Amino acid sequence: MHLLVLNGSIEISGAGLHIVKVPYEWFSYPYMIFDWGVMLPVESSLPxxxxxxxxxxxxxxxxxxxxxxxxxxxxxxxxxxxxxxxxxxxxxxxxxxxxxxxxxxxxxxxxxxxxxxxxxxxxxxxxxxxxxxxxxxxxxxxxxxHPPKENIIRSFDDLQSTGLKINAIQSDIDELLNKLRPELMQKHSNLFLAQTNFKDFSKTRDSLNSTNGFTVTEPKWKTYEDKQKFYGQDLFRWCEELCFLENILAVDCLNFGQRRRFMN
The missing domain is CATH 1.10.287 (Helix Hairpins)
Incomplete structure (x- = not known):
């Protein structure tokens, strides 16, 4: 994300401070704290x-x-x-x-x-x-x-039993899950469908394809929560029980002066 800002590919970047190894003074206010978890397809209603x-x-x-x-x-x-x-x-x-x-x-x-x-x-x-x-x-x-839901998912063990997978970026798996949640990956590494191309991952997630779940940050989830209202029914839900990391500290963007200098 840092390099994309430096070469002018994007205007604003967001990344965790424990990942981006650059001086803190390069970043501008505000800092953002969010949770990183899973958006799961809504369970089918009981017949x-x-x-x-x-x-x-x-x-x-x-x-x-x-x-x-x-x-x-x-x-x-x-x-x-x-x-x-x-x-x-x-x-x-x-x-x-x-x-x-x-x-x-x-x-x-x-x-x-x-x-x-x-x-x-x-x-x-x-x-x-x-x-x-x-x-x-x-x-x-x-x-x-309001029919009750069938096979409600409340844990990773429940998710394992349903056969659903979680789409995730390979770099997120390597830098976040493998390092910060090793116990989870040892037990449930087969739950993840790793993708290397973020554009394809984002396109599939934006289409609200409910075949599998997706990793998502809580602020981004709010966008999907509003978007699915146009479908007349909920296709996905934010699963608090499957939250990978809580209170992640991230930054909004690089210092405007530094960004302009690098872009020019």
């Missing part, structure tokens, strides 16, 4: 048929079964005590069809002249049915409006 299972997870299912067995036993035992001549079924003890329909929010035929205990049990079934049905409907409508 609609999986949303139903996503809402009704196994913990809720087990809880409902336990409550169904408990309420069925209470109703059966209370009914047996009130009507001793009524035949007793062990199936009713574990699965009372009236309790099951009540939990699902459906009407059911109750016991004739129920006791206070059975009325209380019916009230519990009624309230449980309202809670389950309204909660399920609320979560379902919310997930159908």
């Amino acid at each position: 609609i048929y999986k949303v139903f299972a996503y809402v009704f997870n196994w913990e809720v299912f087990v809880l409902i079964i336990v409550l169904l067995i408990l309420l069925s036993a209470l109703v059966t035992v209370s009914d047996k005590i009130k009507q001793s001549n009524r035949p007793f079924s062990i199936f009713d003890f574990f699965f009372n069809i009236d309790c099951f329909r009540g939990i699902l929010g459906e009407p059911f035929l109750g016991i004739t002249k129920p006791s206070f205990t059975i009325k209380l049990i019916y009230s519990l079934i009624f309230m449980l049915g309202i809670m389950i049905v309204t909660s399920y409907d609320a979560f379902l409508q919310s997930f159908l409006t």
